[in-house]
Amino acid sequence: MKIAVCVKRVPDMDARFRISADGTSLDEGGLKFDINEPDAWAVEAALQLKEKAGQGEVVVLSLGPPAVQETIRKALSMGADRGIHLAADRIPFDGFSIARAIAAELKGGGYDLILFGKMSPDSSNGIVGAIVAELLDYACVTAISQLEIADGKGSAKRELEGAQEFVEFTLPAVLTVDEGLNTARYPSLKGIMAAKRKPLDSKPAQLGEPMVTIKSLAMPPARPPGKIVGEGAAAVPELVRLLQNEAKVL
Amino acid sequence: MANILAFAEQRSGELRKVALENVTAARALADATGGEVHALLVGAPGIAQKAEQLGKHGADVVLVCEHDALGDYNAEAVAALAAERIKSGGYRVAVFSTSAQGRDLLPRVAAKLGVGVVTDVTEARIEGDAVIVKHPINIGKVIATASIAGTPAVIGLRPGNTTLVENPKAAKVEQVQPVGDPSAARVKVKEMKKGASAKLDIGEAPVVIAGGRGLKSAEGFKLAEDLADAFGNAAVGATRAVCDDGWRPHSEQIGQTGRVVSPDLYIAAGISGAIQHLAGMRTSRTIVAINKDKEAPIFKIADYGIVGDVAEVLPALTAAVREARKSH
Incomplete structure (x- = not known):
């Protein structure tokens, strides 16, 4: 089984973000970056499938500036076999461009599965995996929280609003991974040492023209300051009065 | 045109x-x-x-x-x-x-x-x-x-x-x-399991009662469910920590890696307000927070806060909401 996992380097969302002077990007100074968490679940899923099968190859791909090689190394230290860096000055906002570059790289590569995290919190679009599936004409299941692969077929669970969908699909397939599928392993010291010697190719990303561009960025309007109504159950009557007369939601 | x-x-x-x-x-x-x-x-x-x-x-x-x-x-x-x-x-x-x-x-x-x-x-x-x-x-x-x-x-x-x-x-x-x-089609739905009966979904309900670790246990969520019942148009949501612990299904998880909701009224019960959770509810129209720690970050974005134990405040609120809805 040959599996590709596409991972993204994303800033820690705890940060206080600042808009750059150009008004269309964020100042990356002082931000901490790591692998997008759902992408780490995708790496874990690939490693578990390979371990279960007892053979196979897990290839990790990331697009962006040279710093994304650190993200690839992290996945290699978890146990992936080799990395591909699609080099670009920056990670574009437009998911279609990213998908086009990934599809161009993976096309004809003989991958049985291509895994993604279901979404990244920075651009928050969650579209790259399914576009890659379309461009490669792979079957596609998004936002899975359970997975079985056997005899060239797969079955998965998807979380819907207030419901769960159980699907069967054929390989090759693109899957995007949701919360609940697994817990990503931490790289071991041995894994970190081994990752340094694993192959990592770098080549230019074939992004093409973006279809979506950011015109401006703004901070959301601040919420008006709230108030502490009181302490304990004694504050409930006043809260109810406010919900009825001020907020008008009761 | x-x-x-x-x-x-x-x-x-x-x-x-x-x-x-x-x-x-x-x-x-x-x-x-x-x-x-x-x-x-x-x-x-x-x-x-x-x-x-x-x-x-x-x-x-x-x-x-x-x-x-x-x-x-x-x-x-x-x-x-x-x-x-x-x-x-x-x-x-x-x-x-x-x-x-x-x-x-x-x-x-x-x-x-x-x-x-x-x-x-x-x-x-x-x-x-x-x-x-x-x-x-x-x-x-x-x-x-x-x-x-x-x-x-x-x-x-x-x-x-x-x-x-x-x-x-x-x-x-x-x-x-x-x-x-x-x-x-190469992908086929074999089965669809619906959640608990006619319950409203957190994305559609005008009122969301969300619970965190402050509810103490899976059983503790009964307090949130009772309040949702009292409203009649409410759904119960949860924080990531609670879903990871298996108290609630991930389909109810609100936050960065869960669902994003913007109901008319969001009641955060026993939720400290980690950034990961705020990501999923900060655009709610009215936010109420109930937490025993008055320094909890959730109070920073709440319109109304009650500092207190959810085990005490929620039943009182449930009774008051039932009463308020009766007099409509």
Whole structure:
């Protein structure tokens, strides 16, 4: 089984973000970056499938500036076999461009599965995996929280609003991974040492023209300051009065 | 003049609320340019009877595709059909929802059409050759205004963000045929398990009661459920920590890696307000926080806070809400 996992380097969302002077990007100074968490679940899923099968190859791909090689190394230290860096000055906002570059790289590569995290919190679009599936004409299941692969077929669970969908699909397939599928392993010291010697190719990303561009960025309007109504159950009557007369939601 | 296509999402033969949100938003876009709204309704035979409801919210035409293999969500068949209709109908914008189904469908449709797509859209307008959308990034800490070049633009609205407006139109039904054989899809739904009976979904409920570790245990969520019952129009949500502990299913998880909700009223019970959680609820219209730690970050974004033990405050609030609703 040959599996590709596409991972993204994303800033820690705890940060206080600042808009750059150009008004269309964020100042990356002082931000901490790591692998997008759902992408780490995708790496874990690939490693578990390979371990279960007892053979196979897990290839990790990331697009962006040279710093994304650190993200690839992290996945290699978890146990992936080799990395591909699609080099670009920056990670574009437009998911279609990213998908086009990934599809161009993976096309004809003989991958049985291509895994993604279901979404990244920075651009928050969650579209790259399914576009890659379309461009490669792979079957596609998004936002899975359970997975079985056997005899060239797969079955998965998807979380819907207030419901769960159980699907069967054929390989090759693109899957995007949701919360609940697994817990990503931490790289071991041995894994970190081994990752340094694993192959990592770098080549230019074939992004093409973006279809979506950011015109401006703004901070959301601040919420008006709230108030502490009181302490304990004694504050409930006043809260109810406010919900009825001020907020008008009761 | 620009005609707009609205996707009429259904599950098990019933329209989802987001279907009406899509039609409402499409109506506003169409009215700005004097165009028509065409809704696309795909389902098992009989789904056509839902056309009237779409008309009530502003659909001039309802394109209906009925097929035995389209009752459950059939991603490949619906994407192929939607792309074909959007192309042949010459629509300026195709409006979907960023629901679980919409999230899956949107990128497929955009890829088939080779056009730009933005999900989780909070505002959209047509401006000359471009469609301009607002889209929260970095878990809602920054709002991007983005331009989608080319025609059509494919957008996914943030669920719950569009206030439904009735604007009755003809809803003229036009039957359309599937593209290819829907039974031949490579991905097939084997089973759909619905959550607890007729309970409202957190994305659709006007009131959300969310619980965190402060509720102490899975059983502790009874307090949140009682309060939801008292409201009658509320759903119960949970923090990531609670879902990871298995107290609640991940489908109820609100936050960065879970669902994003914006109900009229959000009651955070025993939730400290980690940034990961705030990402999923900060756009709620009114936020109430109940927490025993008065320094908890949740109080910073709450409109109303009660400092206290949820085990004591929630039952009192439940009783008070029951009383308030009785006197209506």
